[in-house]
Amino acid sequence: MSLIVQKYGGSSVADAVSIKRVAKRIVETRKAGNEVVVVVSAMGDMTDELVDLATEVAPLPSGRELDMLLTAGERISMSLLAMAIKSMGFEARSYTGSQAGMATDAHHGSARIVEVNPTRIREALDAGAVAIVAGFQGFNRGTGDITTLGRGGSDTTAVALAAALGAKVCEIYTDVDGVFTADPRIVPTARKLARITSEEMLELAAAGAKVLYIRAVEYGRRHGVTIHVRSSFNNNEGTLVVNPEDGETVEEGMIAGIAVDLGEAKITVVGVPDVPGKAAEIFTIVAGTEANIDMIVQNVSAADTGLTDISFTLPMADGARVMQTLLGAKKKVGFDSLQYDDQVAKLALVGAGMRTSSGISAKLFTALYEAGINIEMISTSEIRISVVTRADSVEDAVRAVHTAFELDGDELAVVHAGTGR
Numbered sequence: 001m002s003l004i005v006q007k008y009g010g011s012s013v014a015d016a017v018s019i020k021r022v023a024k025r026i027v028e029t030r031k032a033g034n035e036v037v038v039v040v041s042a043m044g045d046m047t048d049e050l051v052d053l054a055t056e057v058a059p060l061p062s063g064r065e066l067d068m069l070l071t072a073g074e075r076i077s078m079s080l081l082a083m084a085i086k087s088m089g090f091e092a093r094s095y096t097g098s099q100a101g102m103a104t105d106a107h108h109g110s111a112r113i114v115e116v117n118p119t120r121i122r123e124a125l126d127a128g129a130v131a132i133v134a135g136f137q138g139f140n141r142g143t144g145d146i147t148t149l150g151r152g153g154s155d156t157t158a159v160a161l162a163a164a165l166g167a168k169v170c171e172i173y174t175d176v177d178g179v180f181t182a183d184p185r186i187v188p189t190a191r192k193l194a195r196i197t198s199e200e201m202l203e204l205a206a207a208g209a210k211v212l213y214i215r216a217v218e219y220g221r222r223h224g225v226t227i228h229v230r231s232s233f234n235n236n237e238g239t240l241v242v243n244p245e246d247g248e249t250v251e252e253g254m255i256a257g258i259a260v261d262l263g264e265a266k267i268t269v270v271g272v273p274d275v276p277g278k279a280a281e282i283f284t285i286v287a288g289t290e291a292n293i294d295m296i297v298q299n300v301s302a303a304d305t306g307l308t309d310i311s312f313t314l315p316m317a318d319g320a321r322v323m324q325t326l327l328g329a330k331k332k333v334g335f336d337s338l339q340y341d342d343q344v345a346k347l348a349l350v351g352a353g354m355r356t357s358s359g360i361s362a363k364l365f366t367a368l369y370e371a372g373i374n375i376e377m378i379s380t381s382e383i384r385i386s387v388v389t390r391a392d393s394v395e396d397a398v399r400a401v402h403t404a405f406e407l408d409g410d411e412l413a414v415v416h417a418g419t420g421r
C-alpha cells in the first residue's frame, strides 16, 4: 500500500459540485488501495474575500486576529470534503493545522513550519480513513496561537506532510495541467513542461508564478519530496518538479519559463548626496522596516550637482510603511524627495541553460525593443534575468519574449477554472 498526499487548491473546490468531484477523485485513489492524505485550500476566492472583510472593519487588522479569520476558510472546505467522502461510503476525518501537528514559529501571516507531528493523521490512516488537513495553517507552541503560512501556503502544508509521513510524491492539484513556460492566462500558447528542476521552479515561484508556492518548492528540495503539479479537472500527467541532486534529470530547453509579478512597487529616492555611505544609510533604514527589497538601481550622479537618484523595488504591501519610514529620515540622509510608483511590473526569464549560453540578455532586450517596451530596471542571477516595465505593457512583453525564445507550443493551454485572483 502506498501513501499519497494530494493537495487541492481553491479553484478545485470552489463550490459544492466541485467538492463532490474532488471527493470522487479521492475515493478512486483510496479504492486503488492507497492511503490518502488530502490538504485542501479555502473554497474559490474565499481567502481574498475574508481579507477584504477584515480591511473593511480595520485598515490594519491585527495579525493574530487575521490568522484566526483566514484559517476559517480552510475549515469550511475540509469539513465539507470529509462529509462528501463519507456520503460515498468511505471513512474520512478532517483536521485543522494544529490537530495535524503543524508547529510553526510565531510570525502571523508568514509563519514558518518548525516541526510536523502528524500523529493523529497516522492514526486516521491506520483506522482506514482518508485524512483531510486544512492547508496553510499551524500553531505556535510558545504563544499557543493559530498561525498562517502566507498566501498560497497550502502547497507547503502538503509538501511538509508528505515529508513527515514519508510519502515520495506530493500531488498538487490545480486549475491548469501543470507548470507551463508562462502563465497560460497571459500566454495561451504556453507549453506544459513535463519536468522542471526545483532550482528553476524556485526562481519562477520567487518571480511570481503562483502555480507553486516558493516555500513548498524549498521544502520539497530539502526533504527529497518530488512535487507533481497537475489538473484536478482531467487525468493528464502534469509537471514533475525534480531534484537533480537526487539523480533526476530534465531534458528541456535552455529556458524553463517566464514569470510575471504585478505585486511590486518602485520607490525612488531623489537627490541623494553622492558621497560614500549614503546607500548604506538608506538601505539600513529600509532594512529596519523588514521589507524585502528586490532590484536596486543607482543613477550616475549629475556632475554639477553631486546628487544622484536611487531606485528599488519592493512588495506593494510594504510600500506605505517604507515610504513613511524613509520620509522620517529625509533631513538626516539629506535627499530631496521620494517618488512612489505602483504601476510597474517585473518580468523574469528563467533557465538553467543560461549558465552555459551567451547572448540571452541581448535576445531578451531585442525582443522587448521590437515590441516597443521600455526597460526601467534590470537584474540578473545565475539562471534568471529580470526586468521592470510599465504594468500595462507587461503582458505584451511576456508574449513577445515567449515567442522570441521559441517557447510557443502547438496547442492552446486550457485554464479549467479559477478567477486568477
Ligand code: ADP
Residues within 6 Å of the ligand: 008, 009, 010, 011, 012, 041, 152, 173, 174, 175, 176, 178, 179, 180, 181, 182, 183, 184, 185, 208, 209, 210, 211, 212, 257, 258, 415, 418, 420
Ligand atoms: P490553486 O487555487 O490551485 O492554488 P493558483 O491560482 O494558486 O491555484 O495557481 C494556479 C494558477 O497559477 C493558474 O491558474 C495560472 O494562472 C497561474 N500560473 C502562473 N504562472 C504559471 C505557470 N508558469 N504555469 C502554470 N500556471 C501558472
Ligand code: ASP
Residues within 6 Å of the ligand: 009, 010, 041, 042, 047, 048, 073, 135, 136, 150, 151, 152, 153, 154, 155
Ligand atoms: N487559502 C489560502 C490562500 O488563498 C492558502 C492557499 O490557498 O494556499 O492564500
Ligand code: MG
Residues within 6 Å of the ligand: 009, 152, 155, 210, 211, 212, 213
Ligand atoms: Mg496556489
